[in-house]
Amino acid sequence: MNHIMRCDEDDKIKRLYEASMEGCVDTLKSLIQDDPLILSKISLSPYGETPLHVSALFGHLNFTKKLLSIKPQGPKLAMELDRLKRSPLHLASAEGHTGIVQALIQVNDSMCLATDQDGKTPLHYAAMRGRVEVIKLLIGSQRESIWKNLNEGGETVLHLCVQYNQLGALRVLVESVGYENNEFLNSKDQHGNTILHLAVMLKQIETIKYLLSLSGVKKGAKTTLNQSGFTAFDTLEHIPKDFKSLQIQNAFQDVGLQRGTQQCNHHQLQQVQPSSSSSSIKAKTSCWGKCNRLMRYKGDWIKDKTGALLIVATLIATLSYQTAVNPPGGVWQESRNNTVDCNFENNCTAGTSVLAHHFNMKHQSEYLWFLICNSMAFISSLIIILLLLSGFPVRYRPCMWLLNLAICSALTFTTITYVLGTDMVSPSKIDDVPTWWICVGLVGSWVGLIGIIIAFQTIRLLVWVVKKLFICMFKCCMCRAKRTPGNHNIDGTARV
Incomplete structure (x- = not known):
């Protein structure tokens, strides 16, 4: 008898998961009507995810809302984690299901700050996939999630945007933190690379042009060094050369940036070497001297x-x-010896x-x-x-x-x-x-x-x-x- 009851219970849970994959609300209502405690028995099942994980992943909005509306089990499901410590909000954010994300945030917005086993929040997943609308929802609910680093090395959500080449997501996040937030815009990962260093290494030309248009990034590009002692422009010399490298070089030169070492040496020379005579000062201020300085190539x-x-x-x-x-x-396509x-x-x-x-x-x-x-x-x-x-x-x-x-x-x-x-x-x-x-x-x-x-x-x-x-x-x-x-x-x- 107990065996029969156990088989019947397992069959109901299996049907619940099938309904969550298909988004069938009628089946969910029928199962709950048959067994009001079926959602509480999910933790006893061998499945790693909850039905809310499955419906959030597949984008079944009505099914998700119905699950969340069932008290008290529904709101608790929003906090459940799978084997990789991901919540339903993580999965919905990665897939870009805006309606489901909004429904999950209304139930429990603290899950915006939850991290999986890799240290990623739902905002990190949305940035990796370029889900701009989801990013706006997550930031609007929990702005603190922007400052959550991916790991102890200091890798931020901006680094993820550059790694996965998501310029649209990067623009939204930069606008949210502020264009003058120099500290965050020039934050470094575990290797000391800023987002500009990373964009140069990955040869993302549009991203580089956008970052150089930001005053905070442009200021940091002159002095910020990675663990190898290179500025973002110096990094360009240590990657394979192609047409993209030339475009990146021109992008830096268009905003007046050269190698950090050359700028430093030039600045030191100006401080150490005073003008030797009044004639040299006059030469520098003359029309010819001004033209010469304008036409001189500033670099190697x-x-x-x-x-x-x-x-x-x-x-x-x-x-x-x-x-x-x-x-x-x-x-000649063939040998010819008998013609004129x-x-x-x-x-x-x-x-x-x-x-x-x-x-x-x-x-x-x-x-x-x-x-x-x-x-x-x-x-x-x-x-x-x-x-x-x-x-x-x-x-x-x-x-x-x-x-x-x-x-x-x-x-x-x-x-x-x-x-x-x-x-x-x-x-x-x-x-x-x-x-x-x-x-x-x-x-x-x-x-x-x-x-x-x-x-x-x-x-x-x-x-x-x-x-x-x-x-x-x-x-x-x-x-x-x-x-x-x-x-x-x-x-x-x-x-x-």
């Missing part, structure tokens, strides 16, 4: 542009290689360039120059990659001049290759438009501009070399004059 040009240079050089090398193996006009153009003397072998054969002398000559320019563009791009990746001291002026020369050469030969290739595959006339002369004019202007740049860089290098040689010669003469007897004045100074 090589470090800041290495990623972009590598990408451009790799792209030019790839284009040159593809053009070499697949030239304009294509290649392809005979024993001019063997048209499959896989060789069509325009390279001597039966068309114009194309043969152009193809030769095309091949030379394409090869020069390929070699120049490889030189750029070699200089940047080999650890070569590019900061020194001679090496910088060589790098600039390689960059100008790669761009110029790529341009000439384009013009030659276009001319070889184009008809002699296109509606009587002198396309060749247009291309020649454009290329000539480009080559002239590049020539001016190379000449300017070469003159700068020669001036620097002459200046260094003059200083060395002057020092040698002074040392020799001091060592030679009879070359001193009465006061002991050397005669020049």
Whole structure:
């Protein structure tokens, strides 16, 4: 008899859980009418979750409200936890069931501060999934949940928004805490990373732009260091380089942020090195000095542009290689030896360039120059990659001049290759438009501009070399004059 009663009770509880999965309110009413204590017997069942957990997870609003309205068991179910110490409010918040969240908060709003075994509150789950409306409900009920850290390391709900790339949730939370709340906006996790550090590591460009628009985050970005001693901008140098890295770098530069170490050193130098004379002060305040300060690049040009240079050089090398193996006009698809153009003397072998054969002398000559320019563009791009990746001291002026020369050469030969290739595959006339002369004019202007740049860089290098040689010669003469007897004045100074 007892066994039969136990089976009947287990069957009712099973039906209750099935009804909670389906959201069937009629079945719930029937079971409660049959056994008013059935909700109190849930704790005796082997299930890890309560029916309220199940209905909150599946989003059955009417079923949830009916469960909560049953006194006194309903309100108690709102405080029950599953095997992972999650309440029904945790599950409803994660799934974004706004109506159920509101119903659970009305019954017991203290569960907004309840934490599961990982230290997450319902607000943490809502932030991870970007449930903006749920976040507003939870904050409106228990504002203290914003300040609940995820763990002892100090990871906040803002860190979770960045980790899971939930910019909308981040905006709502920042608006709630205040844009000037510098302490919370720059709080650190267990590794000392702020939300800006984290956004840079994850290369979330939109999030970075939003954070840099906040005065509190922007102020902290200049001085806040993680455990490795890096600011958020310094962190950019220790992640793989790609187009996103370049966009992030530009985002920092748009708001006037550079590497923290360089800013610190520059500030120290300004304090330590006073102006030596009134002439230097006048130079700094003159129009030329102001223009020079405005045009001067505030940063390390090589470090800041290495990623972009590598990408451009790799792209030019790839284009040159593809053009070499697949030239304009294509290649012979099969060998031909018995035609007018392809005979024993001019063997048209499959896989060789069509325009390279001597039966068309114009194309043969152009193809030769095309091949030379394409090869020069390929070699120049490889030189750029070699200089940047080999650890070569590019900061020194001679090496910088060589790098600039390689960059100008790669761009110029790529341009000439384009013009030659276009001319070889184009008809002699296109509606009587002198396309060749247009291309020649454009290329000539480009080559002239590049020539001016190379000449300017070469003159700068020669001036620097002459200046260094003059200083060395002057020092040698002074040392020799001091060592030679009879070359001193009465006061002991050397005669020049």
